[in-house]
Amino acid sequence: MSARASPALRYLASRLATTVLIVLGAMVVLFVLTLLVKGDPASVLLGPQATPEVIADFHRRMGLDRPVHERLALFLWNVVQGDLGRDVVSGRPVLDRVLEVLPYTVTLTAVAIGLAVAIGVPLGCYAATHPGTRGDQWLAVASVSVIAIPNFVIAIYLLLVFSIWLNWLPVLGTGSGGWGDSLVRLILPSTALALSWVGYIARLMRTSLLDVLGEPFIRTSRAFGLTERTIVYKYALRNACIPTIAILGLGVGRLLGGAIFVEIIFARPGVGKLIYDAIGTRNYPVVQGSVLVVVVLFVLVNLAVDMSYAWIDPRLRAGQARDRADA
Numbered sequence: 001m002s003a004r005a006s007p008a009l010r011y012l013a014s015r016l017a018t019t020v021l022i023v024l025g026a027m028v029v030l031f032v033l034t035l036l037v038k039g040d041p042a043s044v045l046l047g048p049q050a051t052p053e054v055i056a057d058f059h060r061r062m063g064l065d066r067p068v069h070e071r072l073a074l075f076l077w078n079v080v081q082g083d084l085g086r087d088v089v090s091g092r093p094v095l096d097r098v099l100e101v102l103p104y105t106v107t108l109t110a111v112a113i114g115l116a117v118a119i120g121v122p123l124g125c126y127a128a129t130h131p132g133t134r135g136d137q138w139l140a141v142a143s144v145s146v147i148a149i150p151n152f153v154i155a156i157y158l159l160l161v162f163s164i165w166l167n168w169l170p171v172l173g174t175g176s177g178g179w180g181d182s183l184v185r186l187i188l189p190s191t192a193l194a195l196s197w198v199g200y201i202a203r204l205m206r207t208s209l210l211d212v213l214g215e216p217f218i219r220t221s222r223a224f225g226l227t228e229r230t231i232v233y234k235y236a237l238r239n240a241c242i243p244t245i246a247i248l249g250l251g252v253g254r255l256l257g258g259a260i261f262v263e264i265i266f267a268r269p270g271v272g273k274l275i276y277d278a279i280g281t282r283n284y285p286v287v288q289g290s291v292l293v294v295v296v297l298f299v300l301v302n303l304a305v306d307m308s309y310a311w312i313d314p315r316l317r318a319g320q321a322r323d324r325a326d327a
Helices: 007-036 041-046 052-062 068-080 094-129 134-148 151-165 179-213 216-223 228-265 271-280 284-312 314-326
Strands: none
Touching (some): 007 068, 007 284, 094 134, 094 228, 094 271, 094 284, 151 179, 179 228, 216 228, 228 271, 228 284, 271 284
């Protein structure tokens, strides 16, 4: 790449290369982990009455009779071609099964992130603009409390309180009465996923905003007579959001992991429940394909977050402007 290439392009190229290596490494790790799992899938799926001939045929169809290095090479080659294998129970392509339930998990995760940002950012801004007050202290206690509670525990208590005791919200499933019913059934599971990240975002936003408010350009803005509201929400907040955006990329992975328990508790279809059911039946192609799709989704979201720095971070934009001027 040319020495005059902008910092954003150089950063994009390096991140793309890293993304490819991460996905490749994840594929190898997934394959190795399936080798370490105890138990023969044939004995689980075919039952104890299966004859040796039937078991041998099953091993042949799944490729379990091949050497490990051949199975790994075949797995990698099929994934590169977009073939994640076939469900050994139904015989359907794994990719089709994953794509059927992926929208449910993506929707749940996206709504949870939206809730976390919509609640956590204002709370963090309030705590940063009112440091040391009683409200700031209460927010600190509440934030640490929700961070410490696992998602599945929050999900169980939300279900008990709002669905069983108060009978305000439906309990299970995704609904079949239109988008309104589906949206209502998203409230409890998305809240269970979002609450811990509300604490993370609020604490991170408070710390980051306090740091930015101590910068020299903020003191200069105050010297020019700008109102505190303008300084905080027009100038300081954008800079303070950069660490929060970075942590959201990592949050996608944790939320996808938490979605497994939430989908099981609320009987929702999704990738998490698909993986859970496939593990119980030693359905290795479904496990490998589902986890690989989640890994790719996580890596792509983090790549998009990293690329957003070119728009948000003024230092990177300034570097691009200097490069254009030099050219």
